[in-house]
Amino acid sequence: MQKAPRSRATGRVTLADVAQAAQVSPITASRALRGERAVDPELVARVQAAVERLGYVPDPAARALASRHGTQVALLVPALSNALFVDLLEAAQGTLARAGYQTLIGVTHYDAEEEEQLLRSQLLHRPAGILVSGFDRSERTRQLIAGSGVPCVHLMETSSAEGVYSVGLSQRDAGHAMTQHLLARGRRRIAFAAAQLDPRTMQRLEGWRDAMRDAGLHGPTLEWLNPAPSSLALGGVLFEQIVGQVPPVDAIFFCNDDLAQGALLCALRMGVPVPQRVAIAGFNDLTGSDQMVPPLTTVRTPRAEIGAEAAAMLLQLIRGETVTKRCIDLGFEIVVRAST
Amino acid sequence: MQKAPRSRATGRVTLADVAQAAQVSPITASRALRGERAVDPELVARVQAAVERLGYVPDPAARALASRHGTQVALLVPALSNALFVDLLEAAQGTLARAGYQTLIGVTHYDAEEEEQLLRSQLLHRPAGILVSGFDRSERTRQLIAGSGVPCVHLMETSSAEGVYSVGLSQRDAGHAMTQHLLARGRRRIAFAAAQLDPRTMQRLEGWRDAMRDAGLHGPTLEWLNPAPSSLALGGVLFEQIVGQVPPVDAIFFCNDDLAQGALLCALRMGVPVPQRVAIAGFNDLTGSDQMVPPLTTVRTPRAEIGAEAAAMLLQLIRGETVTKRCIDLGFEIVVRAST
DNA sequence: CTGAAAGCGCTTACAG
C-alpha cells in the first residue's frame, strides 16, 4: 500500500483543478484567464465554464510570487484627517476594486522619511501599480519607484515632464483665480494665510503672489505662513492675528477650508462681520463649507474625478496599454458664496 | 559545458542566501527568524548577523503562499468620511505596522453586502488577522470569518460572549450618561435625533430611552430617526424640524457631532439662542466641536486607544498567545461645553 | 496555438 502523500492542500479550488475540468494544461488555463496571447476561443470557453462551475478564484499570493506583480496597488496619501484625501482614496479604490485590484493604503503624515518606509514595505508586496500624491518626495523614494519598474501615477498636481504620469489640476492657477475673484470684488489688501505648507499650498501661494503683484498690491506683510498642521483651531488663531493687523486687511484667502471654517467661527465669536469688514475665502470645498455662517467661498477641486481618472490611467499602464495623454488637468471651479 | 539554468531570480536576497552565509539550512534560518521552536542561540546569532549583513527582507508573498497566513491584517470600517473611523484606523495601523503587519483597508459604506464582498477579497490574501467595526453583519460574513480560522477582534462595541474578542465602550451607557447630564441641567423635553441608524446609534438611542423613561419623560414624539447618511446639512434640517415642534423641546441630543455641528450652525442662521432656548449635545467629540459657537457638549470616545488596544489584542491572538481579557471596555467621557 | 518542466521564496510535515 502506498504511503499517503503529505498534503498541505488548503482545500481551495486551484488552477490545476480548473485545467483538469476543462481538459487543458494549467498553462493554457492560466493564459485563457488572463487573456494573454492567443488561445483557441473554444478552449477559452471551456476554461471559463470550468471556472464558473468550480467557483475558482485565483490565489493572489501565488500569482504575486510567480509573476513579477500581484493584484494590489500601493496608494500613498499625506493624511486621512483631510477629507480631500479620503475622497481621492475612495474614488481610486472604487475604480481599482472594479478591475480586481486591492488598494494598499499608506499614510505619510507629510513626512518624507515615513513615505519612504511605507513605500519600501508596500513594494515588498509587489504592487502592480503605485499612486502617489504630488511630486514632492525624497530622492531615495523617487529612486525606489523608478527602480521598482512599477508604473506610477501622480495625483492632485500636473506635470508634462517626460515619462511622468499625472492627474490633477494647476494649484497655482486655482490660487490665482481665487485672488482674481477677490480683486474683482474690490478687495485690495488681501492676505494669504496658510498652514502645513505642503507643496500644493505653496503653489497656491504663488498664484496669489502673481495676481497681487500684477495688481500692484503685493506686500510681504500680507503673507501668513505657519508650518503647523492645519486645523479649525489654527484657522481661528490666524484670523485673530490677521484681523488685528494695521493697516487692516480687507480679505483673507486661506489655503484650505479647515482654516477658513475656523476663521469664520472665530469671526462669529469676535463679532467681526464677514464679509463686510473682511472677506474670507478657502480652498477645496470640504464638507460643511456650505453650512458655515456665512457660507464659505472656496475653490472646488474635482478630487473624486482625479482619483477615478488616475486609477483608470494606472490600470492602462499596468495592462501595458499605451497612454497617450500622460497629463490630465481636471481643472477647478470658484464657488462663490456669501463670505466674499 | 552545462546549459545555463533558466533563472527567474528577482535579484533580491533570499532566505537561502542568508542560510548559506550563516552556514545553516534554510529551515533553521527560517525558524531562527520567526523565533519558532528552540534553535541553538549561537545559530540564531549567526543567522541574524547574516540577515544584517545581507540586508535580507522576507518576501510576504512567499510566506503567505507557504504558510497559512501572510503579514497583512484586514480592517473593515463603515466609512472614512466619519473622522471617528479615520482615528481608529490610524491608531490600529500604527500598532500593526510597528509589529511588521500591513493593513488591508475595506470601506463598507454601512452595507452588509459590500462588507461581505470586501472581506471575501481580503480573505484571498490570507490575512493574519481581522479587525471589524461592531457586531452587526450578515450571517454569511460571520461564517466567512469563523470559517477562515483567522483571529478577529471587534471594535467600538463590547461583548462578553464566549470566544468573541472586542475593544470598545458601552454605547448604550454613553447615551444614557449624556441624557442624565441634560436632565441634571434641568432639561425635560429632550429630543433624540439620529441619522444613518447604525447599530451604535441605536444603542445610544436605547441609553437615552432608558434615562428618559426612568425620569418619566419619554415620549415617541421626541424620537427623530432618519436613515439618511449623517452630515452637517442634515443636522441643520433636523434642527429646523425639531425646533419648530409644539410643545417645544428644550434640548436635542444628536447621535453624533456632524449632526450637532450642523444644528449649531443652523441655530446661528435662524437666530435661535443655544443653550437658552434649546440645549444641543453631540457624540464622539470630532474635530471642530470645540470651535463651534457655542462650543459643543459631547461624548468623547477613546477611538485612538480602541484602535491601538484592539490591534495589540489581535497581535496576541495571531501569535497564539492566550488573551485573558477578551473584552476591553475603554469607557467614555462627557465633555461639557457651552451648548448645554 | 499549446504544453512539460522549472521555478518564484518561503514553510510544513516528517524523520532523526
Place this chain on the structure above:
DNA sequence: CTGAAAGCGCTTACAG
C-alpha cells in the same frame, strides 16, 4: 535541536 524533501498555487521561459 537540525535538516532533506516536498509543497503552497501560480507563471515564465523554452520548445514545438
